[in-house]
Amino acid sequence: MDKKTVSKIRLFLDGLILRMEENKPFFSDMTVIYKSGAKEFTALIAYEENRLITDYQAVKKQIAPDGLAGFICSEALKYDDAKIIYNERGQRIVIEHDRGKVSLKHEDNISDTPQESVVKVGREYVVNPAAAKELLTEIGILAKNGKIKNDKIRKYNQIDYFAELMRDVLKEIGDRDEYVIMDCACGKSYLSFVLNFYLRDILKKKCSFIGIDYSDVVIEASRRIAKNLNYNNMEFVKADLREYTPPKKVDAVISLHACDVATDMALAIGIRTGAKAIVTVPCCHKDILKQYSYEPFTAITKHGILKARLADTLTDGLRAAYLEAEGYKVSLIEYISPLETPKNIMIRAVYTGRKNPESKKQYTLLKRMLNVEPAIERFLNGTDKTALSSLVKDWDI
Numbered sequence: 001m002d003k004k005t006v007s008k009i010r011l012f013l014d015g016l017i018l019r020m021e022e023n024k025p026f027f028s029d030m031t032v033i034y035k036s037g038a039k040e041f042t043a044l045i046a047y048e049e050n051r052l053i054t055d056y057q058a059v060k061k062q063i064a065p066d067g068l069a070g071f072i073c074s075e076a077l078k079y080d081d082a083k084i085i086y087n088e089r090g091q092r093i094v095i096e097h098d099r100g101k102v103s104l105k106h107e108d109n110i111s112d113t114p115q116e117s118v119v120k121v122g123r124e125y126v127v128n129p130a131a132a133k134e135l136l137t138e139i140g141i142l143a144k145n146g147k148i149k150n151d152k153i154r155k156y157n158q159i160d161y162f163a164e165l166m167r168d169v170l171k172e173i174g175d176r177d178e179y180v181i182m183d184c185a186c187g188k189s190y191l192s193f194v195l196n197f198y199l200r201d202i203l204k205k206k207c208s209f210i211g212i213d214y215s216d217v218v219i220e221a222s223r224r225i226a227k228n229l230n231y232n233n234m235e236f237v238k239a240d241l242r243e244y245t246p247p248k249k250v251d252a253v254i255s256l257h258a259c260d261v262a263t264d265m266a267l268a269i270g271i272r273t274g275a276k277a278i279v280t281v282p283c284c285h286k287d288i289l290k291q292y293s294y295e296p297f298t299a300i301t302k303h304g305i306l307k308a309r310l311a312d313t314l315t316d317g318l319r320a321a322y323l324e325a326e327g328y329k330v331s332l333i334e335y336i337s338p339l340e341t342p343k344n345i346m347i348r349a350v351y352t353g354r355k356n357p358e359s360k361k362q363y364t365l366l367k368r369m370l371n372v373e374p375a376i377e378r379f380l381n382g383t384d385k386t387a388l389s390s391l392v393k394d395w396d397i
């Protein structure tokens with residue numbers, strides 16, 4: 001695109017970014033789709049933990065709101081076309097450059113797709129939005145008109161499928177009078193609320209939930225939702241997972257996108273408390289990335305992006321081996337399409353009671369070879385020295 005076109009985009013964009021800051025509580029995300037010929041490149045922009053983050057070319061970076069227009073426009077100069085989709089609650093604004101013309105239009109950000117066709121993207125929901133209307137409206141998945149909000153469709157696909165997979169996991173650990181489930185790094189607890197509905201209202205199983213998060217805001221929000229819905233079987237505790245011990249026996253530990261080592265904290269709590277099932281979908285993997293080196297892989301690891309992708313695999317592989325060594329049967333699955341989220345590997349562990357010395361050997365060999373001290377082990381043997389403040393900084397960037 002030439003400079004003149006990009007400066008037209010910039011005019012619209014400056015207004016949009018001002019709006020983003022003013023409407024921060026309602027702002028959801030911004031997606032920039034750059035096009036060159038038939039190729040598309042996407043940049044995602046959203047707040048995470050109160051910091052504005054760009055996710056572009058597989059790298060996440062914090063950005064100041066007043067640097068955002070500059071970033072988007074300087075990248076736009078490298079491509080033929082660009083489309084900017086801005087989402088806030090109930091509203092979508094699209095700035096588009098198409099064959100020389102720059103336009104801005106407003107759209108209602110509510111899915112007008114018939115609910116059935118949303119439900120049938122590859123599978124039926126187990127918690128049908130129509131049946132769980134009150135719940136899904138309360139947690140902000142459904143709009144007032146009873147349809148899933150556009151910006152929540154992916155999240156809902158993920159949690160509904162997570163819930164469905166939990167049915168088999170709970171079957172595997174055997175019948176209980178009541179399933180006690182702990183959601184580590186629960187955030188606003190979408191997963192717990194939907195799973196609770198699925199187990200209690202659909203499968204008619206007695207269950208109770210403990211949601212843990214160290215953020216006051218999300219714990220308060222989760223408590224408020226539970227109160228409004230009269231869900232007395234759910235409690236939410238503000239705590240740092242590294243220090244938390246549940247007050248009662250937990251049958252299953254779950255976590256969805258617990259950032260970086262928070263997933264290891266969830267696994268460690270599960271092992272420490274003898275949970276019969278631990279099911280996690282990890283998020284970013286920074287811990288091993290920061291530590292590992294392996295000379296024979298230099299041709300690969302000299303490329304930052306490949307080093308990072310390899311670190312993801314090494315991290316989850318080490319976690320799986322550790323769980324096996326501790327007596328869990330482990331399966332790793334790509335639980336949802338990467339189009340829904342690239343963070344789509346689920347680690348499913350069910351306790352067998354049989355420690356696995358072979359996995360222990362493999363784990364020890366691998367960590368020596370890579371010269372790493374994985375977080376899961378540090379949390380279990382109490383040698384983790386990472387200051388919370390530095391973890392928070394790392395996760396958010």
Ligand SMILES: C[S@@+](CC[C@H](N)C(=O)[O-])C[C@H]1O[C@@H](n2cnc3c(N)ncnc32)[C@H](O)[C@@H]1O
Nearest residue numbers: 185186187213214215239240241256257259262
């Ligand atoms: C990406 S959010 C995921 C939230 C939720 N599970 C979901 O999928 O919507 C990660 C959450 O982890 C929480 N978290 C990170 N480290 C934690 C720790 N050490 N103790 C408790 N919560 C933590 C953050 O506060 C945040 O709410």
